[in-house]
Amino acid sequence: MQKQYDYIVIGAGSAGCAVANRLSQDGRHTVALLEAGSRDLNPWIHVPVGYFKTMGNPSTDWCYKSKPCSGLNGRSIPWPRGKVLGGSSSINGLLYVRGQAQDFDDWANLGNDGWQWDQVLPYFMRSEDWQGAASGMRGQGGPLTVSETRLSRPVVDAWLEAAQNFGYPANKDYNGKDQEGVSLFQLTAKKGRRCSAAVAYLNPARSRANLTILTGSCVEKLLFEGSRATGVQLASGQLKATKEVILSAGAIGSPQLLMVSGIGPEEQLTPHNINMVKELPGVGQNLQDHLQARPVFKCAASTINTEISSWFKQGLIGLEYLLKRTGPMTMAASLGTGFVKTHLSPGRPDIQFHIQPFSADSPAEGPHKFDAFTASVLQMRPESTGHLSLVSDRFSDHPDIHPNYLATELDQKTIVEGIKIARLIAQHAPLKSLVTQEHSPGINIGEQADAEILNWARETATTIYHPTGTCKMGNDDMAVVDAQLKVHGIEGLRVADASIMPIITSGNTNAPAIMIGEKAAAMILQEMVNV
Structure with missing residues (x-):
């Protein structure tokens, strides 16, 4: 291990891996990529269904937990984030969603020039090796393989057909x-x-030779000379960066590291006797996430619930995977999806479905003993925002996470409408003939008032693992980075991960995080050319 590099990238997650690869690609720059977790040697990481084994596992997951949330009737919920090479892309549900073109145009309209859709599309395409039909909007030959679902289940096919019969269009490429x-x-x-x-x-x-990947290397704080970032402090010593430090530790890690290093709101730093390097009141604020409600329907069709109900069945499934790389072990977190409009957002889709041919009250308890499917639904652009708060001046102490779900009337109405739509789709052919009973919330919930449906959501809804926004990009008083992802008022320091999103994207956030890494690296390299 050297003591000095041109660039230090903190966090080998979705964005950090892309940044480190691109900065080291031409061999001109030395790059150190620091990951607090271990190498991705756990075999369950590489099996698509392995997220059941890696989420909640402290060897691969930071195992964060939210504070009690009034919007969830005082519940505290787990917030998994990847702690391993690949970050959350190594433990997530493998679902690839770019978001809507309007998402990025909205970012640009907030003053972030260069982030409009036609400016970010090339970076999505650059990252992709799309295995589907060729398209002028899809990339081929990139490092990230993106493929169509290879698995099917009758109940999911029936849901897709029923949704079309209800009036929603089929879309062969929602990333087009x-x-x-x-x-x-x-x-x-x-x-x-x-x-x-x-x-x-x-x-x-x-x-x-110019890329050094250091696992088990948790950064304790950033180092500064005046207002310039110069390196990082590890338990084993200091590393210096001659050009830049790029912070890609995610929507929890990045703002926490900034704050314990002296960049953030005064009211967060002062109680912990942290020396102020730069007061930025937006660090740790603007926390956004997607909250999923999970209606479950019993059905007269084979689902994963009963397909894995014995050791013998599980053995056959495992054997199929070992011999053919096919079968249920290739299944992502969901099979079917829908991006649809409620009457609350007539201009563009505002809810997303995740259709799963299995069901459970909680992952720890395992699937139900009966055949059922889950029609998980979330609001894609919630108004509610939360925040993080420090508990100490040590990065090793998890910050308090205050997600503030369902804090606005629009968010409350949207989640209720999404649940109602899930019920209506279940009443359309051919799905109707397969549904035997609404297991949850149950047909009695909502008979009298929508407030009953909302309360069920408050009692049962959970994160779908998309925290963003805590180092938001912009030029207002609460912005943390500018459109070049440079931390305001600090030289030699950028943030490149999902925390820079001023507004959460419409759908799963892994693809946009990778795009952010691609674009960050391109901006850094372009600046070097212009110097």
Whole structure:
């Protein structure tokens, strides 16, 4: 290990892997990529269904937990985030969603020039090796394999057909020109195995002499000379960066590291006797996430619940995967999806469905003993925002997470409408003939008032693992980074991960995080050319 590098990248997650690969690609710059977790050697990381084994596992997951949330009737819920090479892309559900073109145009309209849709599309395409039909909007030959779902289940096919009979269009490529419609999910998978950011970006780059990948290297704080970032403090010593430090530790890690290093709101730093380097009141604020409600319907069709109900059945499934790389072990977190409009957002889709041919009260308890499917639904652009708060001046102490779900009337109405739509789709052919009973919330919930449905959501809804926004990009008083992702008032320091999103994207956030890494690296390299 050297003591000095041109660039230090903190966090080998979705964005950090992309940044490290691109900065080291031409061999001109020395790059150190620091990951607090271990190498991605756990075999469950690479099996698509392995997220059941890696989420909640402290060897691969930071195992964060939210504070009690009034919007969830005082409940505290787990917030998994990846602690391993690949970050959350190594433990997520493999679902690949770019978002809506309007999402990025909205970012640009907030003063973030260069982030409009036509400016970010090339970076999505650059990252992709799309295995589906060729399209002028899809990339091929990139490091990240994106494939169509290889698995099918009758109940999911019936849901997609029923949704179309209810009036929603089919969409062969929701990552193409228009997101709206229903379809099977696209996955970050290749030949039955997960294609994480580490697999895509680090495996091809490991042999580069100018790239150093350090696992088990948790950064304790950033180092500064005046207002310039100069390196990082590890338990084992200091590393210096001659050009830049790029912070890619995620929507929880990045703002926490900024704050314990002296960049953030005064009211967060002063109680912990942290010396102020730069007061930025927006650090740790603007926390956004997607909250999922999970209606479950019993059905007269085979689902994963009963397909894995014995050791013998599980053995056959495992054997199929070992021999063919096919079968239920190749399944992502969901099979079907829908991006649809409620009457609350007539202009563009505002809810997303995740259709799963299984059901459970909680992952720890395992699937139900009966056949059922889950029609998980979330609001894609919630108004409610939360925040993080420090508990000490040590990065090793998890910050308090205050998600503030369902704090606005629009968010409350939207989640209720999404649940109602899930029920209505279940009443349309051909799904209707397969549904035997609404298991939850149950047909009695909502008979008298929508407040009953909302209360059920408060009692049962949970994160779908998309925290964003805590180091938001912009030029207002609460912005943390500018459009070049440079931390306001600090030289030599950028943030490149999902925390920079001023507004959460419409759908799963892994693809946009990788795009952010691609664009960040391109901006850094372009500046070097212009110097």
